[in-house]
Amino acid sequence: LDGCLCCGGQYVASGAISGPIIEFDFRPLYLKDSDLLGATAIPRKIVTDLVRYIEGNEIKPLFHQTFPLKSIRKAQQVFMEKNHVGNLVAITPRI
Numbered sequence: 001l002d003g004c005l006c007c008g009g010q011y012v013a014s015g016a017i018s019g020p021i022i023e024f025d026f027r028p029l030y031l032k033d034s035d036l037l038g039a040t041a042i043p044r045k046i047v048t049d050l051v052r053y054i055e056g057n058e059i060k061p062l063f064h065q066t067f068p069l070k071s072i073r074k075a076q077q078v079f080m081e082k083n084h085v086g087n088l089v090a091i092t093p094r095i
Helices: 027-031 044-055 069-081
Strands: 010-013 035-038 063-068 087-091
Touching (some): 063 069
Parallel strands (some): 010 035, 063 087
């Protein structure tokens, strides 16, 4: 978090694979006058803006690992180990 969030920015957390108790340093949030938001559903405008930022190379998604769809069990195993940072992506075959 430190170094990647601008002053006055918003840190949005979704998902809870690490469980109900985590270690989190709040100092970067209040020192930068930032907000911490929880998200269970993302409004369409945010998704549209996010895609535009990605397509414009303004932000880059963080991928941990990709898996062919036939290896979905391995992806689930990595997910359940809870040691990854970033997205796990299943690649579907082209038809």
